[in-house]
Amino acid sequence: MEQNGYSNERLDATFAALADPTRRAILARLASGEASVLELAEPFAMTQPAVSKHLKVLERAGLISRAIDAQRRPRRLEARPLRDAARWLERYRKFWEKSFERLDDLLEEMKAGEFKSGETHIKEKKHARGMREKGNRHE
Amino acid sequence: MPVECEKKGIVMNKSADLKVEARGEREIVMTRTFNAPRELVFEAFTRPDLLKRWLYGPDDWSLPVCEVDLRVGGRYRYLWRCGKDGQEMGAGGVYREIVPSERIVATEKFDDPWYAGEAVISFAFTEQGGKTVLTQTLTYESREARDTVVKSGMEVGLGRSYDRLEEVLSHQ
Secondary structure (H helix, E strand, O other): OOOOOOOHHHHHHHHHHHOOHHHHHHHHHHHOOOEOHHHHHHHHOOOHHHHHHHHHHHHHOOOEEEOOOOOOOOEEEOHHHHHHHHHHHHHHHHHHHHHHHHHHHHHHHHHHOOOOOOOOOOOOOOOOOOHHHHHHHHO | OOOOOEEOOEEOOHHHOOEEEEEOOOEEEEEEEEOOOHHHHHHHHHOHHHHHHHOOOOOOEEEEEEEEOOOOOOEEEEEEEEOOOOOEEEEEEEEEEEEOOOEEEEEEEEOOOOOOOOEEEEEEEEEEOOEEEEEEEEEOOOHHHHHHHHHHHHOOOHHHHHHHHHHHHHOO
16 A cells, blocks of 8 residues: 555545546546646537646546646646556456356366365366375365 | 356356445455355365466466465465466465365465555355355455455446546556
């Protein structure tokens, strides 16, 4: 958690910021390069103040920052922490779901293979090693 | 995100779906039903040769390192690898309690944790009519750590935002 500088409040703000489709679109736009408020307002057919409001939310969440350019004050995406977090999250959520689906298939195979607990007489095609050792480990 | 339910030979009904919920201050509870007696499920959860066949999440990942010293005080160590980009993810811990076919309790720590402290993971296997209900409980050291994980996209819907965002970010 400290590694990517994510406090709990920050996470709250991040999720709130991401919940809005316009803000996600703004992030998508910024992903292809920094842009001024005016440039950001254009594709969304929004007033500048309306876009500024969204930008404020994104900025509070640490998802974007302002470049030091007094006139344009272009916004840029702060991708790294978010990308790290997003990778983790996505992985974790899907991990067990995908794994359990595979386990369903394995269990069917085990059931068909006259499996006996402890003695391990499962008929396996490719994974026949490590069975003896397993008996010892259980003791 | 809805699970792909079309699986050959197996009816994936509602009861087979993974349920995830926060409980109390520090816990996340997952439940899942398997169409097999619990002796088999227990074996599949504790034998490295079997674990390597299913415990690796996305299809392009694998579990090349899987060490299990199945006794109280014994250690386990998992190392996952992505076949696409060689990325690795490791986790391990120590067994605290083992009741064959019924219950496993162990500590869990990822090499690269995204929450504070160490978690305790428990697997309880109960059998009902030839089916096994797995209750998997993760207990975190603090409410903050638990909430971080809960907010971390285990809730359906948030995952979708992240999917999209991930798409966006991958084009950077």
